[in-house]
Every structure is written in structure tokens, then in C-alpha cells.
Amino acid sequence: MRVVHSPLHARHAGGVELHRGELVPRLESPDRIDHILRAVQAANLTVIAPRDLAIDCLHAVHDPARLGMTKPITITMDTGQAVSGLFLAPPNPRACYIFAHGAGAGMSHPFMTTVATGLAERGIATLRYNFPYMEHGSRRPDTPRVAHATVRAAVEEAARRLPGVPLLAGGKSFGGRMTSQAQAESPLPGVRGLVFFGFPLHPAGKPSDERAAHLSDVAVPMLFLQGSRDALADTGLLQALVKRLGRRATLKLIPDADHSFHVPVRSGRKDAEVMEEMLDVVAGWVVNVLDQ
Numbered sequence: 001m002r003v004v005h006s007p008l009h010a011r012h013a014g015g016v017e018l019h020r021g022e023l024v025p026r027l028e029s030p031d032r033i034d035h036i037l038r039a040v041q042a043a044n045l046t047v048i049a050p051r052d053l054a055i056d057c058l059h060a061v062h063d064p065a066r067l068g069m070t071k072p073i074t075i076t077m078d079t080g081q082a083v084s085g086l087f088l089a090p091p092n093p094r095a096c097y098i099f100a101h102g103a104g105a106g107m108s109h110p111f112m113t114t115v116a117t118g119l120a121e122r123g124i125a126t127l128r129y130n131f132p133y134m135e136h137g138s139r140r141p142d143t144p145r146v147a148h149a150t151v152r153a154a155v156e157e158a159a160r161r162l163p164g165v166p167l168l169a170g171g172k173s174f175g176g177r178m179t180s181q182a183q184a185e186s187p188l189p190g191v192r193g194l195v196f197f198g199f200p201l202h203p204a205g206k207p208s209d210e211r212a213a214h215l216s217d218v219a220v221p222m223l224f225l226q227g228s229r230d231a232l233a234d235t236g237l238l239q240a241l242v243k244r245l246g247r248r249a250t251l252k253l254i255p256d257a258d259h260s261f262h263v264p265v266r267s268g269r270k271d272a273e274v275m276e277e278m279l280d281v282v283a284g285w286v287v288n289v290l291d292q
Contacts, residue, residue, distance in 0.1 A: 077153040083135045088116050089125035095166045095286050096125040096158050100175025103141050106134040122283040127158045148182040155188045166290055170195035184217035193221040193289045198259050201233040209237045222249045223285045225278050227257030252281045
């Protein structure tokens, strides 16, 4: 599958076109795409395509009726600055998760894509987005002020696209912390809870819970998904934090997993099994939060 990255010079890409930020199906594409994907699966082959956007193209076409299509969008902040987003909504979603990326990888990283697809399979829409620094190819994260403004713009965009659908927010590592800071500063409109995939409690090798001080100002329920070998979150400190937060906080500790939720061979588990477990936990937690 060939993927075209320039929105201004779209070409056919395996049955879909990326045209001005939108994935547009070709009229003759469904049968041909299904045939290609069945052949690839039957031959036990791996599709290799440049950059992570290829993953989203595959997910967009492999079962559009069940999952919906991953749609590239543009999110405009109050300052007029714009960032890219990826919106995936299954039919009649029970909720939408506004999902921010970690410090070192953007919204199309395989981890982000796997979470978005897995939540869609469980009836939960997602809106992923880039922070401005990632949008412009910088390695230096934005200031909290800029990051918080980006989180708010993404929440507003999700509410606009899915009016009346309950919202959840959070992210992977840095993205989760920026979301919780924004929520603590001033509640994000319509957000019913926060989900953290690897909350970065402290820098590696420097145990502390100072980064979590703002969480006492978060009134909505919070779900922490954390690996027991996470170098950025001492297990004892995290458990004590969750206890202090009381009924608002739920901790799901993943045995043997690191900050990327990778587990060693000796654990007897595979990363994919860990991911499925986490997604099931998120889906169950969402049901409980929405029932409150």
C-alpha cells in the first residue's frame, strides 16, 4: 500500500486518497482493497509502508462498517494556531476519548493507533492530536500554557463532532500529564473522566510525587494504567498517591510492564495480550463512570 503524505498533492493510495487532510474512498476501491488484504493475510505477509500513517490507512479500510474510518482533521486553537488530529468513531459510540501523545512520539505512533482501534472495537471513539512542537518536527515539548491550550482545543473539537456523547480525556505519559494539568487549572467542558497510559510521576531514577500535586484539584474520576517496571513511576509512590486521591482514582498495575507497556519474555505474556487487557479495563471503567 502506498501512502501519500502531502495533502496538497494527493494520489491514489491503495483504494483511498489523502486529499487536503481527508481520507477519501475511491468508488471502485472496496472490493479491490478487501481482495488485497485477504491475499496479504493468506500469504502471512507484512505490509511495510513509509511512516505510521500507513497503519491508519489500513485500519480505515479493513472494516469500515464496524470501526468507521480514521479521519485526518485540523484542530484550530484560540490563538489561530492549527494542529493535526485523527478522529475515529464507531457507529453510535458510547463515549469519546481525547487522546494526547507522549513526549517522544506523535499521534500516529503504533501504540496510539492500537489503542484507538482497540477502543473503537469496544464502542469508544477517539480523537488523537499532535501538540504544536510535534506538528513542527521539534523535539522540545511545548510550554504547559501551549500544551493546555491544545488540550482544550481538542476537547472542543471532539464535542463539536460528537454532540451529546460523553467525553473522556488523557493520554500517553506527557500527554496525560498535560491533560490533567489543564483539567486541574479549569475543568475541561464535558469531560467526565481522565485516563492515563503511563502517568510520568517523576524523571527516571529520581523518585518523587511532586508532578502529581495538581491531581488533588481534579474532581473527575481518574484511571491510571501503569507498568510495575515503569522507571517513571515508583510503584510505592503511585499507590500512595492513588490512596490519597480516594474514590476518584483507580489504579490498574500491569505486572512486569515498563513505561511503554512492554513485557519481557520471562513474564510468559506478550505485549499484545497486555494491550488487550488494558483496553478491556478502560472499557469497563468507562461504563462505571458513565453510570455514576
